[in-house]
Amino acid sequence: MSTSKAIMSSLTHMRPLTCAASASSSYPSRLVPYAPDLIKWVTKEGGFLHPAVKIAHSHHSNGLGLVTNQQIPTGTDLIILPHHLPLSFRSFDSDQSQDSVDSVLAQLAHRIPEELWAMKLGLKLLQERAKVGSFWWPYISNLPETYSVPIFFPGEDIKNLQYAPLLHQVNKRCRFLLDFEQEIKRALVNLTPDKYPFGDQEVHASSLGWAMAAVSSRAFRLYGNKCPDGVHIEVPMMLPLIDMCNHSFSPNARIVQERDTDNMKMQVVAEREIKEDDPLLLNYGCLSNDFFLLDYGFVVDSNPYDHIELKYDIALLDAASMAAGVSSPNFSAPVPWQELILSQLNLAGEAPDLKVTLGGHEIVEGRLLAALRVLLANNMETAQNYDLNTLKSLSAEPPLGVANEKAVFRTLVALCVIALEHFPTKIMDDESLLKQGVSGSTELAIQFRIQKKSVIVDVMRSLSRKLKLLSSKETVTDEG
Numbered sequence: 058m059s060t061s062k063a064i065m066s067s068l069t070h071m072r073p074l075t076c077a078a079s080a081s082s083s084y085p086s087r088l089v090p091y092a093p094d095l096i097k098w099v100t101k102e103g104g105f106l107h108p109a110v111k112i113a114h115s116h117h118s119n120g121l122g123l124v125t126n127q128q129i130p131t132g133t134d135l136i137i138l139p140h141h142l143p144l145s146f147r148s149f150d151s152d153q154s155q156d157s158v159d160s161v162l163a164q165l166a167h168r169i170p171e172e173l174w175a176m177k178l179g180l181k182l183l184q185e186r187a188k189v190g191s192f193w194w195p196y197i198s199n200l201p202e203t204y205s206v207p208i209f210f211p212g213e214d215i216k217n218l219q220y221a222p223l224l225h226q227v228n229k230r231c232r233f234l235l236d237f238e239q240e241i242k243r244a245l246v247n248l249t250p251d252k253y254p255f256g257d258q259e260v261h262a263s264s265l266g267w268a269m270a271a272v273s274s275r276a277f278r279l280y281g282n283k284c285p286d287g288v289h290i291e292v293p294m295m296l297p298l299i300d301m302c303n304h305s306f307s308p309n310a311r312i313v314q315e316r317d318t319d320n321m322k323m324q325v326v327a328e329r330e331i332k333e334d335d336p337l338l339l340n341y342g343c344l345s346n347d348f349f350l351l352d353y354g355f356v357v358d359s360n361p362y363d364h365i366e367l368k369y370d371i372a373l374l375d376a377a378s379m380a381a382g383v384s385s386p387n388f389s390a391p392v393p394w395q396e397l398i399l400s401q402l403n404l405a406g407e408a409p410d411l412k413v414t415l416g417g418h419e420i421v422e423g424r425l426l427a428a429l430r431v432l433l434a435n436n437m438e439t440a441q442n443y444d445l446n447t448l449k450s451l452s453a454e455p456p457l458g459v460a461n462e463k464a465v466f467r468t469l470v471a472l473c474v475i476a477l478e479h480f481p482t483k484i485m486d487d488e489s490l491l492k493q494g495v496s497g498s499t500e501l502a503i504q505f506r507i508q509k510k511s512v513i514v515d516v517m518r519s520l521s522r523k524l525k526l527l528s529s530k531e532t533v534t535d536e537g
């Protein structure tokens with residue numbers, strides 16, 4: 058059984074930390090039907106929501122969002138949260154926690170790798186979810202019951218992603234959740250009930266996955282209270298109501314933190330004028346689609362920060378240069394001065410980093426560009442006279458001459474063709490599958506791979522334009 062299948066089956070088999078959930082009409086798929094009124098709770102606790110802003114179904118996402126029913130000027134306060142409303146893991150971060158239940162959670166949290174930080178806060182969320190009379194219940198009960206992140210995809214849809222680096226991450230997370238379930242069981246087996254951190258409930262990979270997804274898709278990394286040395290450390294926090302804002306790369310609102318007091322409050326202010334019926338949108342970060350899908354369960358079309366990952370691999374470069382008709386490069390046998398530059402680029406040597414990227418703002422990762430320029434150069438003098446930054450920059454004039462630059466771009470275009478051919482389907486096939494109608498997870502997987510292929514197509518277009526420009530420059534020079 059695949060790891061994701063195991064999580065799915067334990068999800069359908071048993072939802073120990075769930076109140077039997079069925080969708081209410083106004084808050085579909087939230088943790089409980091007819092959950093307490095979130096806005097009333099926040100305002101009762103001393104928070105503020107601009108009177109024109111309401112929670113509503115969002116056209117931006119499948120779920121809910123915040124929408125204003127009147128025009129709001131730039132700089133207006135939209136939401137204010139007093140310091141005690143955010144849910145964070147701060148109290149367990151130090152080993153000084155006196156409470157034995159908290160110290161059990163802190164010990165469990167220490168076993169979570171840093172990159173899965175969402176699971177740490179997830180433990181606290183699960184604890185509060187299981188606690189009868191939790192202060193945060195009005196917030197937690199309004200959280201979505203399910204998440205569209207790929208750890209919950211059926212195995213077939215994980216394969217449907219067609220992109221090895223993401224498959225690797227999803228499998229890693231699934232494996233972690235299954236292992237962590239066992240680790241928690243072992244850690245709790247000899248505890249007396251009063252020390253058990255999740256009430257009388259068992260924790261399974263599915264509930265751990267729910268908590269990790271709830272946190273990764275809703276928490277913001279913000280400054281925590283001041284440490285004794287006066288420095289604020291970054292702390293992931295769940296911000297009730299603020300986390301109802303959906304994402305945009307051109308947001309109309311932003312989070313502001315009052316940093317200089319101990320009772321720090323969180324605020325959302327209008328970044329620009331917001332029109333009637335507009336959703337309130339925050340920027341979740343300049344992330345690739347890998348992170349949007351893994352952490353938030355959605356994919357951004359034409360995401361300017363998306364890229365594809367390739368391995369810097371001699372055989373691949375040989376195949377690309379051959380396909381491009383670029384003659385006799387030194388890929389497999391770089392001469393010493395080329396080897397030296399490759400080591401400086403950390404593409405050769407003792408512990409090289411062979412992951413390189415195409416797409417995003419750089420178009421071609423500087424290290425790959427510099428390596429190709431150097432490996433395709435036949436003039437050691439010129440190549441050695443340039444600093445690494447110039448060799449890595451696509452905006453610079455061709456540092457090693459027009460002929461070298463054209464050979465580099467042709468090789469890169471061929472590399473893109475090879476990368477595209479690695480996908481089992483073409484964009485056209487994917488689009489017609491989407492038109493036929495597929496399940497939600499299949500749709501997300503297909504959207505994701507369409508975007509990855511589009512990144513490659515965009516890189517090819519951009520390099521082809523540059524090639525044309527170089528050829529026209531060459532003609533002008535020849536004629537001159």
Ligand SMILES: C[S@@+](CC[C@H](N)C(=O)[O-])C[C@H]1O[C@@H](n2cnc3c(N)ncnc32)[C@H](O)[C@@H]1O
Nearest residue numbers: 117118120121274275300301302303304353355
């Ligand atoms: C912080 S919550 C925002 C509130 C959420 N829509 C809800 O119903 O509770 C983040 C989640 O909203 C959805 N979301 C936010 N921005 C989105 C966007 N631009 N496109 C699609 N889904 C989005 C995703 O499901 C994401 O995991």
